[in-house]
Amino acid sequence: MKSKVNIKSHPLHPILIPFPIAFFTGTLLFHLIGWLMDNPDFLKTAYYLNIAGILFALLAAVPGFMDFLYTVPPKSSGKKRAAKHGITNVIMLVCFIIAFFYRRDETPNHFLLALLEIVGVSLMVVAGWMGGTLVYRNQIGVDIRYANAGKWKEENFTNDSGEIQVATADELKVNSMKLLHVKDKRIVVARTEDRFVAFEDRCTHKGGSLAGGSTICNMVQCPWHGSQFDVITGAVKAGPAKEAIKIYQVREDGGKIILTL
Ligand code: FES
Known part of the structure; x- marks a missing residue:
């Protein structure tokens, strides 16, 4: 089904989600390297990646929520899957918001911080898996064209x-x-x-x-x-x-x- 939030038929949600995926994964990697090598520059980069991840996750959530409301067929297995996808992403985001506030501490416990980030990234993978199923199996956001019979109406x-x-x-x-x-x-x-x-x-x-x-x-x-x-x-x-x-x-x-x- 064609997404309600699109740019020239390209759904906006899949365009935006690579950003939080890259930023949150980067947060974890830069944090681990900065912690294990005792490198403050890497730790600072992790801090800014954490902020960017939160902002872009919130941005990507807007068209995602619109698609949940108006594109995913109601009373369907896809609707349940989309709800789980959204809830998993919200929990993932909460992990990174807690991590953001925790890393502002002068002497954060890096093990706990890394644990939070690992949980967040793992949830992001699970949510991404469900998102992939929504697109590739449930065809959410796919713009159907009828051969010789025009566009989606x-x-x-x-x-x-x-x-x-x-x-x-x-x-x-x-x-x-x-x-x-x-x-x-x-x-x-x-x-x-x-x-x-x-x-x-x-x-x-x-x-x-x-x-x-x-x-x-x-x-x-x-x-x-x-x-x-x-x-x-x-x-x-x-x-x-x-x-x-x-x-x-x-x-x-x-x-x-x-x-x-
Ligand atoms: S939902 Fe139509 S065949 Fe399964």
């Missing part, structure tokens, strides 16, 4: 009852989709070879976003584990999902695509 609507015009007929090419946020509902409107269809943007297996998948031959395939659903009836065509997806009424009227809620 998404729109918000405030009215969640009655009939709503959600697209124009020429906006959607065959086998392309558009994600609709209708208040707290996420609905996909798609064009098949012979009609328009609409269905809930939630795979019944583990909550993957179907808008991030692909449609062909009146079927949509979930991008997470490959479940396939009939977009006309909602029935499961291939597992691991076992339950059908919810289908909505949609029709074309004079070039307008009308969704009925």
Whole structure:
């Protein structure tokens, strides 16, 4: 799913996270060398790297939190993973904030300080592992493009009852989709070879976003584990999902695509 916080489709969170990773790892390395070689210049460098790491971690957290709120599909296994990723990073940051204040002491206990930094860097590795899974497996921040059918399409609507015009007929090419946020509902409107269809943007297996998948031959395939659903009836065509997806009424009227809620 395309990130809500992006620069020309490039998600901002992955652009920023190499900075705290480099600064916090540098903090640990410069501290260890400065401590073991009794070199005050290295210790001073560790101090400034610690400050830079905290500032850039806070900066990277902003788009990360926005992605957690608005990009990761709700009620999904990815949402739980993203929550764990965020909590692990917060604990990691707390370690380095404590380390920052502790190293301002005239005679800090270097063993304790190093221990804090090692715990922080270890947590950062675990959080990074989960972040990698969110991107490479859950495709959070991935901008889907439909072959010959245009870019990712998404729109918000405030009215969640009655009939709503959600697209124009020429906006959607065959086998392309558009994600609709209708208040707290996420609905996909798609064009098949012979009609328009609409269905809930939630795979019944583990909550993957179907808008991030692909449609062909009146079927949509979930991008997470490959479940396939009939977009006309909602029935499961291939597992691991076992339950059908919810289908909505949609029709074309004079070039307008009308969704009925
Ligand atoms: S979430 Fe597993 S197949 Fe969709």
